[in-house]
Amino acid sequence: xxxxxxxxxxxxxxxxxxxxxxxxxxxxxxxxxxxxxxxxxxxxxxxxxxxxxxxxxxxxxxxxxxxxxxxxxxxxxxxxxxxxxxxxxxxxxxxxxxxxxxxxxxxxxxxxxxxxxxxxxxxxxxxxxxxxxxxxxxxxxxxxxxxxxxxxxxxxxxxxxxxxxxxxxxxxxxxxxxxxxxxxxxxxxxxxxxxxxxxxxxxxxxxxxxxxxxxxxxxxxxxxxxxxxxxxxxxxxxxxxxxxxxxxxxxxxxxxxxxxxxxxxxxxxxxxxxxxxxxxxxxxxxxxxxxxxxxxxxxxxxxxxxxxxxxxxxxxxxxxxxxxxxxxxxxxxxxxxxxxxxxxxxxxxxxxxxxxxxxxxxxx
Numbered sequence: 001x002x003x004x005x006x007x008x009x010x011x012x013x014x015x016x017x018x019x020x021x022x023x024x025x026x027x028x029x030x031x032x033x034x035x036x037x038x039x040x041x042x043x044x045x046x047x048x049x050x051x052x053x054x055x056x057x058x059x060x061x062x063x064x065x066x067x068x069x070x071x072x073x074x075x076x077x078x079x080x081x082x083x084x085x086x087x088x089x090x091x092x093x094x095x096x097x098x099x100x101x102x103x104x105x106x107x108x109x110x111x112x113x114x115x116x117x118x119x120x121x122x123x124x125x126x127x128x129x130x131x132x133x134x135x136x137x138x139x140x141x142x143x144x145x146x147x148x149x150x151x152x153x154x155x156x157x158x159x160x161x162x163x164x165x166x167x168x169x170x171x172x173x174x175x176x177x178x179x180x181x182x183x184x185x186x187x188x189x190x191x192x193x194x195x196x197x198x199x200x201x202x203x204x205x206x207x208x209x210x211x212x213x214x215x216x217x218x219x220x221x222x223x224x225x226x227x228x229x230x231x232x233x234x235x236x237x238x239x240x241x242x243x244x245x246x247x248x249x250x251x252x253x254x255x256x257x258x259x260x261x262x263x264x265x266x267x268x269x270x271x272x273x274x275x276x277x278x279x280x281x282x283x284x285x286x287x288x289x290x291x292x293x294x295x296x297x298x299x300x301x302x303x304x305x306x307x308x309x310x311x312x313x314x315x316x317x318x319x320x321x322x323x324x325x326x327x328x329x330x331x332x333x334x335x336x337x338x339x340x341x342x343x344x345x346x347x348x349x350x351x352x353x354x355x356x357x358x359x360x361x362x363x364x
Contacts, residue, residue: 043078048134048363058353070094070359071133073102083109087121091155100154113165115206117176120159122207124174124194125150125224126235126255130208132156137210137251137283138298139335139359144318145304146257146277149264150226150233151183151190158183158190169202171195172222180228184262188229196222210239213329214249214285217242231261247294248287254280257304269306272313277304279318285326293327314345335359 050070057063072092079085089103101120108116122130128147132155142148152158162176175193180186196203199219203209212218218241225234237255244250256278257264264275279302286295300320307313324335340354 043076046075046364048073048075048361050133050359050361052139052357052359054355054357056353056355058351060351068094072099073134085109093154102155102157111165112169112204113167115164116161117164117206118161120153120157121162122156123150123152123158123160123176123178123190123192123226124162124164125156125192125226126257127208127220127222127237127239127253128210128255129156130206131210132207134361134363135207135209135330137253138281138300138320138322139324139337140320140322140339140355141210143339143341144277144279144300144302145264145269145275145306145316146255146279146302149235149257149259149275150192151180151228151263153179153182160190160192162192164206166202166204169204170198172198172203174206184228186228190226190228190262192224192226194222194224196220209330210253211249211251211283211285212241213326214241214243214247214287226262228262233257233259233263244285245287247285247289249283249285251283251285252281254278261308271309271311272306273308275304275306277302277316279303283322293325293333296322296324296326298322298324312345314343317342317344330361331363333361335361 049072052068052070054066054068055063069092074090076089077085077087085107087103087105087107090099091102092099103121105117105119105121126148128136128141129150133141148156150156158178159182160176160178162174164172164174166172173195178190178192180188180190183190197220201216201218203218203220218239220239222237223235225232235255235257239253241249241251257276259275261273279300281298281300283296283298288294298321302318303315305313305315318339318341320337320339322335322337324333326333336358338354338356342352343350
């Protein structure tokens with residue numbers, strides 16, 4: 001079992017957190033006075049839903065059919081001053097059947113090179129963590145033992161504070177400190193950082209996409225790491241997307257993950273302290289418009305190895321094929337999917353299985 005550490009000594013916690021707090025507060029205080037110039041703008045209200053029908057067929061047991069509301073979200077954001085804004089987003093969790101606070105962010109933006117966020121949001125991590133299920137290229141995201149394995153309190157988020165900036169529109173850097181107690185029960189602070197280089201068209205903003213549906217030519221390489229109490233979680237991710245003819249796109253996405261007693265196992269199998277894995281995804285968006293949208297064909301293969309447990313080590317292989325109808329990019333899309341999950345060692349409660357179904361996503 002993974003050890004949980006609880007440090008109650010206030011002096012210890014203050015010594016660990018004080019340098020980060022002083023640095024971020026000092027940077028904020030040194031910002032120019034133009035931040036205080038108030039120009040209120042309209043509040044933006046949005047919503048999103050993902051719903052699906054899934055057929056699950058295990059090698060052992062009975063086939064099941066299920067209609068699911070995977071996610072239902074409300075988005076609220078707006079400016080406080082010229083350089084200060086606020087974001088508040090909620091999400092319905094189909095596992096607990098409850099609505100929770102997903103994002104609650106105080107955002108201070110002075111320039112593309114200088115941004116401070118505080119509250120609850122996605123810490124620096126892998127690309128798939130930063131695009132979430134609504135901006136991923138495939139439907140069955142976060143089921144392969146690799147993607148978005150970093151610890152979090154809700155939908156990959158955690159409570160904390162971070163700096164992020166973009167330089168020359170080609171290099172992005174983010175770093176911050178986050179609450180360990182809410183994320184994994186260990187009250188030591190989680191440090192997180194990410195670096196990304198865009199070799200072709202730049203990607204702007206903190207959050208990202210799994211595809212741009214042919215709007216950009218993207219060649220990006222990113223690396224991220226989180227550390228807590230000597231335990232680490234690290235990933236390297238890659239995205240290449242190239243425009244094809246007029247309106248088409250060819251995309252390759254890949255990632256390598258190494259969760260070493262931090263994250264990974266918690267989201268996929270909590271009895272294993274370490275996991276290492278990789279996946280590759282490729283898709284082709286056909287340029288021809290058929291009705292209101294375009295068709296896309298996607299394939300993905302992933303392998304993750306789970307080790308360091310009283311139980312025997314094992315690996316998981318995941319193969320996914322999607323055939324999608326993209327009506328309005330991430331605002332309206334219909335996705336059919338097939339996913340086959342196999343283990344080299346059959347564990348109790350973990351038979352091989354495959355799933356097939358239909359997913360619908362709408363956002364406004």
